[in-house]
Amino acid sequence: MTMKRSRLAIYTSIVAAVLLLVLANAHLVYVAITSQPDCVTHLKGSGEATGNFRAARSSC
Structure with a gap:
């Protein structure tokens, strides 16, 4: 019986x-x-600021 309970516990955990x-x-x-x-x-x-990122396309 303990083997069935331990298998059930393992399957339940999975x-x-x-x-x-x-x-x-x-x-x-x-x-x-x-x-x-x-x-x-x-x-x-x-050309506003070098080294900064900007949006490719604005959605606002």
Whole structure:
């Protein structure tokens, strides 16, 4: 009987770990899809400041 219980505990732990991983990834996908970052100021032209990055295309 102890062998069956230990196998059941192992399988239950594996299923719980996989379920936790799937739920965590589903939450990350949900947050990535539903969130919209705020607009930030960025360099508009190429000659404003050297060495700084700018947006390829502004969505604001």
